[in-house]
Amino acid sequence: MSADKEPGSPESDSSPEAARAGHFVEQFVQDDLSAGKFGGRVQTRFPPEPNGYLHIGHAKSICLNFGIAATFGGICNLRFDDTNPTKEEAEYVRSIEEDVRWLDVGWQGDALYASDYFEQLYQWAVQLIQSGDAFVCDLTFDQIREYRGTLTAPGKESPFRDRTVEDNLDLFARMRQGEFPDGSRTLRAKVDMMASNLNLRDPVMYRILHASHHRTNDDWCIYPMYDFTHGQSDSIEKVTHSICTLEFEDHRPLYDWYLEKLKIDHPRQIEFARLNLTHTVMSKRKLLQLVEEDHVSGWDDPRMPTLSGLRRRGYTPESIRRFCELIGVAKFNGMIDIVQLENCVREHLNQCAPRVLGVLDPLKVVIENYPESKREELQAINNPEDPDAGQRTLPFGREIYIERSDFLEDPPKKFFRLAPGREVRLRYAYFITCRDVVRDPKTDEVVELRCTYDPETLGGKAPDGRKVKGTIHWVSTTDALPVEVRIYDHLFSVENPSDVPDGCDWLDHLNPESLNVLPDVWVEPSLANAQPGEIYQFERNGYFCVDPDSRPGRLVFNRTVTLRDRWAKIEKRQTAGK
RNA sequence: UGGGGAAUAGUGUAACGGUAGCACGAGUGACUCUGAAUCACUUAGUCUAGGUUCAAAUCCUAGUUCCCCAGCCA
Numbered sequence: 001m002s003a004d005k006e007p008g009s010p011e012s013d014s015s016p017e018a019a020r021a022g023h024f025v026e027q028f029v030q031d032d033l034s035a036g037k038f039g040g041r042v043q044t045r046f047p048p049e050p051n052g053y054l055h056i057g058h059a060k061s062i063c064l065n066f067g068i069a070a071t072f073g074g075i076c077n078l079r080f081d082d083t084n085p086t087k088e089e090a091e092y093v094r095s096i097e098e099d100v101r102w103l104d105v106g107w108q109g110d111a112l113y114a115s116d117y118f119e120q121l122y123q124w125a126v127q128l129i130q131s132g133d134a135f136v137c138d139l140t141f142d143q144i145r146e147y148r149g150t151l152t153a154p155g156k157e158s159p160f161r162d163r164t165v166e167d168n169l170d171l172f173a174r175m176r177q178g179e180f181p182d183g184s185r186t187l188r189a190k191v192d193m194m195a196s197n198l199n200l201r202d203p204v205m206y207r208i209l210h211a212s213h214h215r216t217n218d219d220w221c222i223y224p225m226y227d228f229t230h231g232q233s234d235s236i237e238k239v240t241h242s243i244c245t246l247e248f249e250d251h252r253p254l255y256d257w258y259l260e261k262l263k264i265d266h267p268r269q270i271e272f273a274r275l276n277l278t279h280t281v282m283s284k285r286k287l288l289q290l291v292e293e294d295h296v297s298g299w300d301d302p303r304m305p306t307l308s309g310l311r312r313r314g315y316t317p318e319s320i321r322r323f324c325e326l327i328g329v330a331k332f333n334g335m336i337d338i339v340q341l342e343n344c345v346r347e348h349l350n351q352c353a354p355r356v357l358g359v360l361d362p363l364k365v366v367i368e369n370y371p372e373s374k375r376e377e378l379q380a381i382n383n384p385e386d387p388d389a390g391q392r393t394l395p396f397g398r399e400i401y402i403e404r405s406d407f408l409e410d411p412p413k414k415f416f417r418l419a420p421g422r423e424v425r426l427r428y429a430y431f432i433t434c435r436d437v438v439r440d441p442k443t444d445e446v447v448e449l450r451c452t453y454d455p456e457t458l459g460g461k462a463p464d465g466r467k468v469k470g471t472i473h474w475v476s477t478t479d480a481l482p483v484e485v486r487i488y489d490h491l492f493s494v495e496n497p498s499d500v501p502d503g504c505d506w507l508d509h510l511n512p513e514s515l516n517v518l519p520d521v522w523v524e525p526s527l528a529n530a531q532p533g534e535i536y537q538f539e540r541n542g543y544f545c546v547d548p549d550s551r552p553g554r555l556v557f558n559r560t561v562t563l564r565d566r567w568a569k570i571e572k573r574q575t576a577g578k
Numbered sequence: 579u580g581g582g583g584a585a586u587a588g589u590g591u592a593a594c595g596g597u598a599g600c601a602c603g604a605g606u607g608a609c610u611c612u613g614a615a616u617c618a619c620u621u622a623g624u625c626u627a628g629g630u631u632c633a634a635a636u637c638c639u640a641g642u643u644c645c646c647c648a649g650c651c652a
Contacts (some may be wrong), residue, residue, distance in 0.1 A: 188650095337588090339589090339602075540614070
């Protein structure tokens with residue numbers, strides 16, 4: 001075979017040395033290229049059904065498919081496998097396109113649809129009838145199941161299997177004309193009722209569905225099954241590598257059967273393990289149920305593993321792509337710890353998120369020796385990881401809020417923050433020392449701290465060289481903005497919610513504390529004009545994304561993820577040790 | 579009890595007969611005006627049993643465990 005293939009893009013690397021690079025899918029593609037298959041072309045596709053929103057598992061597939069195309073200088077189509085009008089909606093098409101665009105993996109922006117191939121598919125079905133490879137079957141749903149046999153017992157042939165070509169042609173045409181009610185007949189492939197692979201036991205090719213399709217409207221009342229659509233769609237599009245998940249492995253012989261009977265090209269199908277993440281669910285059926293039963297606020301609820309949910313939560317496309325790269329591609333069906341995902345967003349946000357001071361659980365501090373009328377503008381660094389991010393000013397005054405957790409009356413060992421008599425540094429401001437604790441006489445709760453400051457310590461250092469171990473964040477009470485913050489935790493309290501013991505429901509494991517709204521949060525005034533979608537680091541707290549629910553004068557933030565917190569670990573160990 | 583897949587540190591993932599490596603986690607320390615980030619070090623693995631071979635995660639045999647398939651869903 002000649003090796004004069006198209007060179008692909010300049011970036012494509014098809015040198016023999018690269019033959020062992022990358023994961024097994026890349027290796028297969030490389031092998032095919034080296035063997036001169038497909039005319040040296042590589043083409044993939046991402047084929048979602050528009051029956052729900054895309055989730056992080058789809059992102060893995062998107063990155064894989066678009067990544068392979070980019071690596072080998074080929075193209076990747078976004079094709080909607082829209083063969084079931086009863087479950088599919090234009091709204092899902094819209095959201096999927098938005099999410100793929102957002103992920104920024106090189107999609108050209110022109111979606112393809114299996115429904116565009118309906119007429120061709122119909123003609124192919126007619127062709128199979130003519131060649132004696134398909135027949136119209138009058139068996140009911142239940143009868144088809146009964147005739148199919150079981151995993152261990154062979155099936156038996158339909159009594160309608162031997163209809164004449166003429167009868168089949170006539171019946172199939174009348175199915176299309178709408179003469180028969182839903183479920184009354186099917187078109188089936190004549191494969192092998194004895195096959196050990198159940199997909200080969202005369203599978204249904206077409207079913208009657210008097211339902212409006214999101215694109216073809218009422219043009220059709222028969223619709224092809226996925227198995228009779230997918231391979232041919234790939235073939236029409238000249239896809240070379242059809243990458244899908246493991247459960248389609250034993251459908252491959254059927255695709256091959258159709259393609260060979262129709263004598264059309266077919267791609268190499270390669271199966272990989274779908275993504276499973278701890279503390280969440282990934283099936284569209286379950287996600288739909290969460291939405292429909294109002295366990296979440298919608299497909300884009302920031303607790304959802306959907307791309308729109310992650311986006312609203314504050315995840316960036318970069319962080320998701322990085323995650324997909326990190327977890328790899330293999331055939332082992334494992335479960336990835338969700339902390340891997342969280343680390344990816346931390347890693348990216350650490351690079352790009354502007355720093356800001358915000359107090360989630362305010363405790364008032366009065367600096368007794370700071371003049372009542374005095375106000376200062378202090379300089380703060382916007383992002384220590386990015387010198388170009390510049391500086392901003394922070395108003396400082398006599399009364400401030402600090403984080404309640406930064407004060408302890410009876411501090412344990414290694415607690416470096418504020419306590420009676422202790423000195424800490426206020427970020428970008430002065431050293432303060434706690435002199436007195438004010439309590440609510442009724443509840444005994446600490447409501448205020450009386451402190452003094454050292455005017456010589458502005459800039460973070462004391463002239464006498466004394467050190468403080470702790471630096472805490474704060475906001476000026478007279479300048480700070482009140483905002484709402486939504487704190488999220490895992491949607492499910494167990495690692496694998498789909499693993500349900502007898503008598504339990506997967507919904508039993510919903511985490512009742514997955515959403516915690518903090519109504520009384522104060523942030524520095526520089527945030528006044530923050531826009532939805534912007535992500536900030538609240539120093540020492542975490543990353544927070546401005547939610548679209550924000551209104552003028554009332555910002556709403558979603559906590560994307562906390563910062564790593566060594567103190568929390570130490571504290572946990574100390575309490576566990578007691 | 580049919581068919582199709584898969585098993586490598588806690589979790590993922592490399593190693594393609596020739597030193598079992600990497601990331602995250604976990605642990606220790608350094609540094610630090612974020613207990614963040616950064617840096618250094620440590621920890622820990624080939625499902626089992628046989629066999630082939632100078633040499634096996636890799637090849638062979640037999641077992642074990644897990645996942646998928648009985649939609650007119652995809």
